[in-house]
Amino acid sequence: MPVAVQALPYVTGLLAAALLSGWLAGAWLALPLVAAAGFVVFFFRDPERVSPAGEGLVVSPADGRVTEVERRGDGARISIFLSVFNCHINRAPIAGTVTSVRYTPGRFRPAWDHRVPHENERNHLELRAADGDYGVTQIAGILARRIVCSKRPGDAVARGERLGLIQFGSRTDLHLPSGVEPVVRVGDRVRGAVTVLARRATAARRAAS
Numbered sequence: 001m002p003v004a005v006q007a008l009p010y011v012t013g014l015l016a017a018a019l020l021s022g023w024l025a026g027a028w029l030a031l032p033l034v035a036a037a038g039f040v041v042f043f044f045r046d047p048e049r050v051s052p053a054g055e056g057l058v059v060s061p062a063d064g065r066v067t068e069v070e071r072r073g074d075g076a077r078i079s080i081f082l083s084v085f086n087c088h089i090n091r092a093p094i095a096g097t098v099t100s101v102r103y104t105p106g107r108f109r110p111a112w113d114h115r116v117p118h119e120n121e122r123n124h125l126e127l128r129a130a131d132g133d134y135g136v137t138q139i140a141g142i143l144a145r146r147i148v149c150s151k152r153p154g155d156a157v158a159r160g161e162r163l164g165l166i167q168f169g170s171r172t173d174l175h176l177p178s179g180v181e182p183v184v185r186v187g188d189r190v191r192g193a194v195t196v197l198a199r200r201a202t203a204a205r206r207a208a209s
Helices: 005-025 027-043 201-208
Strands: 057-059 064-072 075-082 089-091 096-104 122-129 132-140 147-149 162-166 170-176 180-182 196-200
Touching (some): 064 170
Antiparallel strands (some): 064 075, 075 170, 096 122, 122 132
């Protein structure tokens, strides 16, 4: 399975420490470091994903569990909690163009804290699609200490395309425009680029009929 390049410094450091520890003190001390390197590889896994085809579909920007589905004026916000066992690659929920990328430094409160969207370190991307403007917010959690974003304003993205990642536990928020209806509930498990989180209202009505 492919692994994000951001894993390389961690894996290299842990394996070097394991070799040194094994040489100085024996395998019993090296084994935990080798196991930690294996977990880092697992954490930074970057699997290939195929997004579902169909008009008006909005896919999940992250793997994890839905913790909030909140109506906000004419739109909605869906929050996804990523544990250290989830894949942490963030993906585009729709096909469109990146219109802005805004990084905000902040705290590292636990991802389930209600103050997280306003106080934690975060990176917000605005994506413009044919049916409106979408937002994806990468939010650092208590264990996360670095947000990586690979896109810049003006970049075109496909549905399910990689946007970046958050290292070691985090939260991702999806902001929906008017006329796009959430189809998930709190507690649902979702997969980035694969699980449909919302549908444009006209597409949702056709799917129900």
